[in-house]
Amino acid sequence: MRCRIEKLVQGGDGLSTTDEGKRLFIPETLQGELVEARIVQQKAGYALGEVTSIIEASEERIHPPCPYWGICGGCDFQYAHSDAQGRIKEQIVLDNLVRLGSLDLETIGVEPVETGPAFGYRNRVRFHVDLGTRQVGFLGKKTNTLVPITSCMVLCDALNALLADPQPLFAAARKLMFANRKGKGGYLEVPVFASDSKLSFFGEEVVATVGHRQFIVSSEVFFQSNPYLLPSLGEYVAAHALGDVVMDLYSGVGTFSAFLEQEGRHLIAVERQKQCLDMARRNVGNCEYYTQAVEDWAKGRSVQVDTVVVDPPRTGLDETLPSLIASWKPKRVIYVSCNSVTLGRDLQRFASEGYTVRKVKVFDLYPQTFHHEVVAILDRGGFEV
Incomplete structure (x- = not known):
């Protein structure tokens, strides 16, 4: 048809x-x-x-430039010109926010999509290793079969060097084998993070520079994988934070807290993963930290706060959280999302609590894929800056 x-x-x-x-x-x-x-x-x-x-x-x-296109399950958007991908993803995001979040695009500021290098940008990856055949690669498209890869167009040079000479990956995979930590398809999954000067395997700590800031991270904690756009994302969030008391929920290793930090400001960070928060304490010194699930920490808590930053997982916020945040009466909520479907749903919940979306901006952190990051700026009632 x-x-x-x-x-x-x-x-x-x-x-x-x-x-x-x-x-x-x-x-x-x-x-x-x-x-x-x-x-x-x-x-x-x-x-x-x-x-x-x-x-x-x-x-x-365009014709997808990667020789593994259609076989490897890694990239799903190489058939569109790189210059158009950010705009196309923005259209998908805005459509979701209009349909699911009831946004009126005539009344909010849709800021230009932030883009960066289309290839060679990714500094964090999870390799799949088959020690029996001594092959390294990624899972196939819609399968759990290993596709051997000798070079990946979206990985940075340091990670591609491991594909050219996979001996360090084999050594790391053997450690996983003895720990009985096999992943999908029975292959050994080796996480690697490429920092400024060295690679992190497993929990080995390294230093990553983001703009003018340095972060202690490892391959076993979440850290955005696009070092070219992460500074812009952090600066955008920080530029829209208001007041002397700012809360960073789902704070991870303190990425946004580091950008939010300023003289005279009191920061509150909440993160359930102890390993992340241990690193955050070293990445951002002037902050009040809580190691607890955000939903549990927020229940029954009364705080005075000017701005709340939330950066939840793809599932979005717990259904009770928007009302709990609203009970603290922050002037502004900054919502960072990797899933505009759950973002749209949560914007509806904030709207019922009196919050209005003022601005939306898409960051194309993952070129050649349909993944995205989007930031929504919400203000309470008639308040507007």
Whole structure:
């Protein structure tokens, strides 16, 4: 059947409509394209399809440059021109926020997408190792089969050097084997973080420079993997924080706290992972720290705070948290999200507590993939800066 792609949705699938009025989701397509497709799976309210040929291609379509495209499951957006990817992801984000968060784009400030290098940017990775065949790579597309990789276009030079000479990965994998820590597909998963001057395997601490700040991190804690855009993200959050008391929820190793720190300001950081908070205490000295799940820490707590920064996991905020945050009456909430679907849902909850979205900005931290970071700035009631 012939299908016109109306728009792209969360995860990158193209949306079309069948002659019967059923929604049809087709991966690896771009808005406006006319494609020949077939249905591969029928669902109750929609169908899943796949492209058999492209009749009218978008001007933004390119041939994926990676030799592992379609085999490796790592990158899913290489068929779009790098210069267009950020804008396309912004359209997906805004569509989610309008549909799920009831945002009126006429009344908020949508700031330009922040972009950076399209390749060679990633400094954190989880390699899959097969000691039996002495192969290193990533899992295949929609499979748990190892795809041997000799070079990855999105990895930084230091991580690509491990693919060229994987002996350090084999040594690390042997340690995991003796600890019986196999991952998906039975392969050994070796996390590695490339810092300024050395590699971190497992919990080995290294120093990573972000803008003018330095952070103690390791491959076993979460730290954003794009050093080119992370300074802009941190500075954007810090530039919109108000007042003398600022709270950083889901603070991790103190990434945002470090940018928020300033003379005379009282910082409060909450993070459930003790390992992260131990590093945060060394990354940001002038801060009041709590090692506890954010939801548990917030229950029944009465605090006076001017700005609350939240950077939750992909699942978003616990349904009780927006009302708990609102009870502290912060003038501003800064919501950093890696999932605009759960962000849209949570913005609705904040709206019911009297908070209005003033600005939205997308950061294309993960080029060649559909992953994104988005920051929403919310103000209480009629308050506006």
